Amino acid sequence: MNFVQIVEGTTQFLIPWQDDATQFPPGSAPVFFNRRMELNRDATILLLKELRPDHYLDLMAATGVRALRVANECGIPVVANDRDFDSILLLRTNAHRLGLPVRVVNRDANALLSTERFETVDLDPFGSPAPFLDSAIRSARKYLFVTATDTAPLCGAHLKAGMRRYGAVPMNTDYHPEVGLRMLIGHVARETMKYDRGIEPLLSFSFEHFHRTHLRMVPGVRAADRTLASLGFIHQCPECSFRSVEAGLLPSGRTCRECSVALLPIGPLWIGDIADRALALRLLERMDGMVFGSKARLSRLLRILAGELPNLPHYDYHKEAKRLGVSPPAMDILLERLLQKGYGASRAHYSGTAVLTDAPLEVLEEVLSQ
Ligand SMILES: C[S@@+](CC[C@H](N)C(=O)[O-])C[C@H]1O[C@@H](n2cnc3c(N)ncnc32)[C@H](O)[C@@H]1O
Ligand SMILES: [Zn+2]
Structure with missing residues (x-):
């Protein structure tokens, strides 16, 4: 293997040489490393600095970048696991070069999770986390972090795969990144509450080609019922664009007020908060003085998350304007018009044209046509 030395955050490590001429450079190397996941890792480092758990398991560590950054930048004891032996060799080398005491484990993820419990479990698989969620939930004492890159099944573009993996019915809509994220959290919620435990999302987001959620695992039937x-x-x-939200595990039959056709249910989904807004603000404050390659993008993301209304799902207001045949105003003007009418309105992190509001669709249409 040929290696290249890189720095992420303040941590130096080796990655295998990648062929940048291929369609997906990380796939060209024997041990996986994706530069485009830097923001995903930066967000976790920032959050762990705030949470300060006693220890952290990087279940699928590959080069070890995540685990080594947690050990080096947060000072938290880490366990790094991967079933691939090339990964283990590289991981050991990287830990040794940094002089960090990392416990390195070479086991199948489900086997490890079924025999040991960890305060924090971080699940960062190729594609879907679904085959590992049950054991990760059983193993995670306090925190569970999950990445999913199978965005097509999650958002309804690959309908049957989404239904099989996540036990819910997605739909490819204007707000598909939100459907994907809420499908993922909803599935983790169902897998958790069967053990009389509950989840509380601390920080979750959809970004580029992935969904990421950081959850607090809460013991007890009351938490499970929440x-x-x-x-x-x-x-x-x-x-049309009309949508409504209903709590519960059994969707009722509903009809569109505008078109009189049957509405199609999407779910079951997580319909609660995806992030703790006060925590997002604290994380923003913490970012000052920290070295992150994704700093500008991450602070923008956190700012938007901190201000997101709990209403769901968001509208893509450019698409709404196009449907109405009007030219869309600037985002700030649209938000101001909704606020002036007495409704709540905020940006949503899913895209630059995503708007959250408690205004009914006809009011949104009215202010877009103003
Ligand atoms: C997407 S990579 C992890 C990337 C890494 N966390 C990072 O931030 O760069 C997925 C890793 O999971 C490992 N893996 C896949 N299936 C596994 C299993 N069943 N048990 C343990 N490791 C597994 C692969 O060898 C690969 O290194
Ligand atoms: Zn309709």
């Missing part, structure tokens, strides 16, 4: 109460459906009109 989690159950945060599951439900989005009912989407197949003809």
Whole structure:
């Protein structure tokens, strides 16, 4: 293997040489490393600095970048696991070069999780986390962090794969990144509450090609019941933009007020908060003085998350304007018009044209046409 030395955050490590001429350079190397996941890792480092758990398991460590950054930049004891032996060799080398006491484990993820419990479990697989969620939930004492890159099944573009993996019905809509993120959290919620435990999302987001959620695992039936109460459906009109939200695990039949056609249920999904807004603000403050390659993008993301309304799902207001045949105003003007009418309105992190509001669709249409 040929190696290249890189720095992420303030941590130096080796990665295998990648062929940048290929369509997906990380796939060209024997041990996986994706530069485009830097923001994903930066967000976790920032959060761990705030949470300060006693220890942290990087379940699928590959080069070890995540675990080594946690050990080096947060000072938290880490366990780094991968079933691939080339990864283990590189991981050991990287830990040795940094002089960090990392416990390195070479086991299948589900086997490790079924025999040991960890305060924090971080699950960062190729594609879908679904085959590892049950054991990760059983193993995680306090925190569970999950990445999913199978965005097509999660958002409804690959419908059957989404239904099989996540036990819910997605739909490819204007707000598909939000459907994907809420499908993922909803599935973790159902897998958790069967053990009389609940989840509380600390920080979750959809970004580029992945979904990421950081959850607090809460023991007890009351927490499980609160989690159950945060599951439900989005009912989407197949003809127009009308949608409504319903809590519960059994969707009722609903009809569009505009078109009189049956609304289509999407879910069950997580319909609760995806992030703790006060925590997002604290993380923003913490960012001052920290070295992150994704600093500008991450602070923008955190700022938007901190201001997101709990209403769901978001509208893509450019698409709404196009449907109405009007030219869209600037985002700030649109938000101001909604606020002036007495409704809540905020940006949403899913895209630059994503708007959250408690205004009914006809009011949104009215202010877009103003
Ligand atoms: C997407 S990579 C992890 C990337 C890494 N966390 C990072 O931030 O760069 C997924 C890793 O999971 C490992 N893996 C896949 N299936 C596994 C399993 N069943 N048990 C343990 N490791 C597994 C692969 O060898 C690969 O190194
Ligand atoms: Zn309709």
